[in-house]
Amino acid sequence: MTSGTRTELIRIGFREPSVAFAYIESLSKHLDFTRQEVLDLIDPFDADPDSALELLCKQFERSPELAKTWRNDPDLLRTALTLYGASPALAEFFRRHPEQLPLVHSKAHELPSKAQIGAAMAASIDGFDGDAAISAMRVAYRTQLARIALYDVLLDEPAVSLHRVAGVLADLAGATIDTALTLARREISSPPAGFGRFPADEVAAVQLAVIGMGKCGAEELNYVSDVDVLFVAEPREGSEVSVPRAIEIGTRLATATMRIVHEPGFEPGLWEVDPNLRPEGKHGALVRTLDSYLSYYDRWAQNWEFQALLKARAIAGDLELGEQFTAATSKLVWGAAGRDDFVLQVQAMRERVISLIPADEVDRQLKLGPGGLRDVEFTVQLLQLVHGQVDEELRVRSTLEALSALVAGGFIGRDDGAAFANDYRFLRLLEHRVQLRHLRRTHLLPDARDELRSLARAARVDTTAALQERLSEVRRRVRGLHQQVFYRPLLSAVASLPSDSFQLTSAQAEARLRAIGYRDTRGALGHIEALIRGVSRRATMQRNLLPILLDWLGRGAMPDRGLLAFRKLSEQNGDASWYLRLLRDSNIAARRLCELLSSSAFCATFLELFPEAVQWLDDDDRLSPTSLEALEVEFAGALRRYDDEEQLRRVIRTMRRREMLRLAIGFILGVNEIDDTATGLSDLATATGRAALATVLQTDDVDYPAFAVIAMGRYGGAELGFGSDLDVLYVYDPGEMATEVASQRSKQLVGRLVDVVADPRLPIELDADLRPEGKSGPLARSLAAYEAYYQRWSLGWEAQALLRARPVVGDDGVCAAFNAIAEPVRYREGGLSKADLVEIQRIKARVESERLPRGADPKRHLKLGRGSLSDVEWLMQTVQLQHAHESPALRTTSTLEALEVAVAEGYVPAEDASVLREAWLMSSRIRSAVYLYANTQTDVLPTDPVELDGVARILGYQAGHGVDLENDYLTVTRRARHSFEKLFYGD
Incomplete structure (x- = not known):
């Protein structure tokens, strides 16, 4: 091989010129062609010319007589190389059935019509029975599939005609199921009766409609895909077959139809007929009557099931019955968006799908991953279901047709609509080419270098690097377009903003808000208007932020309250540069803020008091509980700075509120485990009590006795929750002080402590009901009184209560003395009698x-x-x-x-x-x-x-x-x- 030949082979697109040259030499001998004549058969746009030459050579090696027949038709050879390069799986089919290639080649530049496909599939089983008929049907299917694929790969701009190809693929799937159903009717009505067979007249008296769902129903099917279906059965009018009997026969027909399509055989199965979108999924009845479906959808259906019905179409069997089904369920579909939390639940399901993708597949997922096909389809369906309640022009099945209708109706701007359509076509084209290659159901971008190169050529992209760069760009744009398309028009509806040649009415804007969970839609529009009004930097940044923030707020339990809280928070922070910059630059902080505001009334209230706490949201370390030592240091600093009791009270309240908010945020966001939270709450209560005692002792001109607070209950166990009361005992040591004076002053001290920690915004309940004699007993007792009581009068429950007694505040000596009193009571020798x-x-x-x-x-x-x-x-x-x-x-x-x-x-x-x-x-x-x-x-x-x-x-x-x-x-x-x-x- 000369250097000139090598250069020419590289220019044509061969990745291994020396290997390709050997195959060219082999084909020259098989066909009696010159090398140049062989090269002239290669199309520079073929996906994989290396594989194409190899596969054709191997076919001629197995069937040398085939080369003698095909050599007289160079165009047929060119077709073979084009198809083999696009799909080694189709090459394998033509190896088994070479006689089908001329049939495909003769129709290379036209798509078959629905009628032609139906006639071809029906004719394929004429004169055959049993397994032979099944094989004939599958051969006919693959022949039609190859015809569609040839038309597709020969297009200069295949993405432009993708919707036509996908529609014909759906027609082929429907005709195949219809043919399989014909075979199923023959099979189960064949004599003798019994063994799963039924009298022929009874089988004929049963109507069975096959409803296509998903991409098949929408006439946008892939090359290889499960075909989602529902089966509807009814006895024919005037027949003597009962409904239960019709369901029994219909179930047998449906089961046989699915088996005929996909069960392994001499000619491999085609694809799975998937009935799992039926009511109750895998556990539900395979076949139902129309009334049974409607009863289920009316009473039990979940929101996602109505979204699935958006694509429903009669594709096989009794089409009249199928159309009755789609007409009846259409009314339910177009009222679904008004159901409670409809969009929220659908969004949650979408997020769950993404979360279940294996980490090593996320970047390769064309369908389910972020920025993939599902993001486009989800957004379009969402808009259809919201606005299709009143606009019948939106009640269409296919994604691209729906996009056109949404743009025409003013629900999507022209630029956004065009971007969505182009990106969707590109993603679908890649999906088609990946599946066509090996005729396998996959939505993953290949990771092998040679496969990726073939995909790039098949998609009419120059290099693999260019393919990956374009795909990344498309994914980024698609992922962001959901917020732009669904939420940005809400901003245009309430302010004089650039509207991209369309403008939602107030009613339409309210419909969008209502669909995602906002109940006071008029109030929500008012909040949006207030946030984006004007030409300030803050208003400009919030116009950019709000589309995504509205989405995240809408996913919370209380989106209205969340939006109001966000408005208050934004107004309070004013033009603080850190606030909007943090929300703009920190995705995690913005998402977390929306989650907190729309999920927790506590956080919404206290974030308004502590707007600076937003800065904690992108740093988990700042959400960890503050240690007791650190809290005491901070309180001690305040005691050194202030002498005024009111100022000290304010400091105590402020610090307690702030730390409670920190703990609440950490709990809700899952940053802290519950034991860490409980310890944090208990330490905060202790630090608050110590600060309050220090405040009283510093500001009161009273000689108080040595005093301590004993934590009881959950506080004593350091197991507090949010909103828990603080169970306590109060104890003092009169020392040299007269007993009556010490008692009076201790009671006064308790009252002062309660006053100092009082907080109308975040109440703190110091509950002393576990003290000896309960509410009837003295509020505070001396050490000697506690010891005498426990030795002489204590009841069993009081010993039990002392199990959780833990000194937390006050004089160390009193704390230690109380422990010494409690130990023999709660851990008494001999245990319980x-x-x-x-x-x-x-x-x-x-x-x-x-x-x-x-x-x-x-x-x-x-x-x-x-x-x-x-x-x-x-x-x-x-x-x-x-x-x-x-x-x-x-x-x-x-x-x-x-x-x-x-x-x-x-x-x-x-x-x-x-x-x-x-x-x-x-x-x-x-x-x-x-x-x-x-x-x-x-x-x-x-x-x-x-x-x-x-x-x-x-x-x-x-x-x-x-x-x-x-x-x-x-x-x-x-x-x-x-x-x-x-x-x-x-x-």
Whole structure:
């Protein structure tokens, strides 16, 4: 091979000139052609000329007589090389059936019509039965497929005609299913009766319609794709076949049809007929009557099912029955966007699909990945469903046709519409070429260099680098176009902004907002107008930010409140450069802000008070709980700076609010685990108490006795949640002070502490009801009084309460002395007597019956309900009372630490401990989420679906899945109650 020949081969497009030269030599001998005559057969635009030559050579080696026949028709040879280069899989088909290539070649420059395809497929089975008929049908299908592919790959600009090719592919799929259904009718009505067969007259009396869904229904099918279908069956009018019998026969027909299309055979199967979009999915009936479908859609269907029905079209079988189905369901489709959270649920499903893509495939996904085909289709369908409720021109199936209608109707600007259409065509072209190559169902960009090169040539792109660069550009544009197309027109609707040659009316703008979950749509438009009004830098930046922020706010449980909060926050920050710059430059901060504002009333309220907290959102380290030591240092600094009590009170309130907000944000965003959050809340309460005591001692001209605050309950266990009361005891040591004076001044000190920490915006409840004698007893007692009481009068429940006693504030000596008093009471020698245990069991039962609020469902009460916090805590406290005197490791105020030790010591079986821990943690997390959602405390799992969904989202559930949280909680607590009763009351 000369250097000139090598250069020419590279110019033509061969990647391995020396190998190609050898195949050219071989073809020259087979065909009795000169090398130049062989080269003249190669089209410079062939996808893979190397493979084409190799495959044709191998075919002639197997069938030398074929070369003698084909050599007389150079155009036929050119067709063979073009198809073989585009699709080695089609080359394999023509190796098995070389007689089909001339049929394909004779129609190289025209697409078959729907009627021609139907006639060809129907004729293919004439004179055949059984497996022979199935093979004949599959050969006819692949012949028609090759004819379509040849037309496609010969186009100079294949993307322009992509919609026509996709439509004919859908026609071919429909005709193939129709032919398979004909064979199925023959099969199940063949004698003898029985063994899955039915009398011929009964089979003939059953109407079976096949409804195409997805791309087949929309007439935009791929080369290789599952064909999504629904099956509708009815007895023919006037027949004696009953409905149940028609369903039985229809089911057998549907099953046989699917098998005939895709079951392996002598001629390989084609593609899967997928009926899983049917009601109830894989678990639902394969075939239903029209009334059964309508009843399901009217009562039980989820929102995504109406979106799927947007593409529904009768493609095979009884077309009249199929059209009745599409006409009846059309009314449901075009009212779907008015359903609660319709768009939100569809968006959540889209995000879930993206999250499930393997990490190593995200950048190669043409269909499902970010910036892929689904993003275009989702946006177009969203706009269709929102505005198609009133505009019938939008009620079309195909994506490109819908885009044209949306532009014509003024719902998408011309430039955006053109960009979307061009990008969609390009992505679909790549998908088509990737699938055509090996006739495999795939949506992945190849990673092999040679395959990528072939794809670039097939897509009429010069190099693989240029292909990848263009694809990246398309993905970026498509990913951003959703916000531009769906949300930017909302800005034009309320302000004098460039409208890209179209303008939404106020009613249309409200429809878009309503569809994504905004309920006060007029108010939302007012907020948008206020945010973008004017020509300031802030207004300009917010015009750029709002499309994506409206999207993210709309995904929250309370988008209206979130948008209002964002407006207030933006107005409060004014022209602060850091604020808008952070939202512009930090995607994570902007998304998190929208999530917080539209999900949590607590965060919306306190972010307004602390707008600077927005700066924490792009740095997880700034959302970690502040340590007790760091809090005390900050409080101590304030005490050094100020002498005025009001200023100190303000500092204490401000710091507590700020740190509560930090903890709330970390909890909602999942940055901190619940034990870290509980510790942070407990440390914050302790630091607040110490600062308040220091304030009183610094500003009061009173000689107070040595004093301490003892944390009890969940505070003592360092297991606080948001909204929890602080259970405490107050203790003092009179020292040299007269007892009456010390008592009076201690009571005065408690009152002063309550005053100093009081906060109307974020109440703090210091609850001393666990003190000796309860509400009837003195608010503060001396060390001697506590010791005397516990030695002479204390009840079992008081020893139980002391298990969680932990000194937190005040004089170190008093704290240590109180601990010394408490130790022998809570960890007394000998543990619990049988009578003591019976008394604890009796009190627990009484608590459940008397303390549960009137009318509360015990299964839903998060604190006192069955299997919830109280059950776990009472069980562990009983174990501690019984065994802590002999097991020092049990001497902890933490419920979960005690549970862990109890397992290690053999007091609680590991499997029960796992159930109890899960229930305790879930109850704790839900209590906090309820508080953060509503900014008010309640101990009951919400029954209102909206509230339940909002709480569920804070806990990480998908939108619309509040019932999943409910089911999870009821399941976990039911299991925990079983373990509790077994261990607490005995078998």
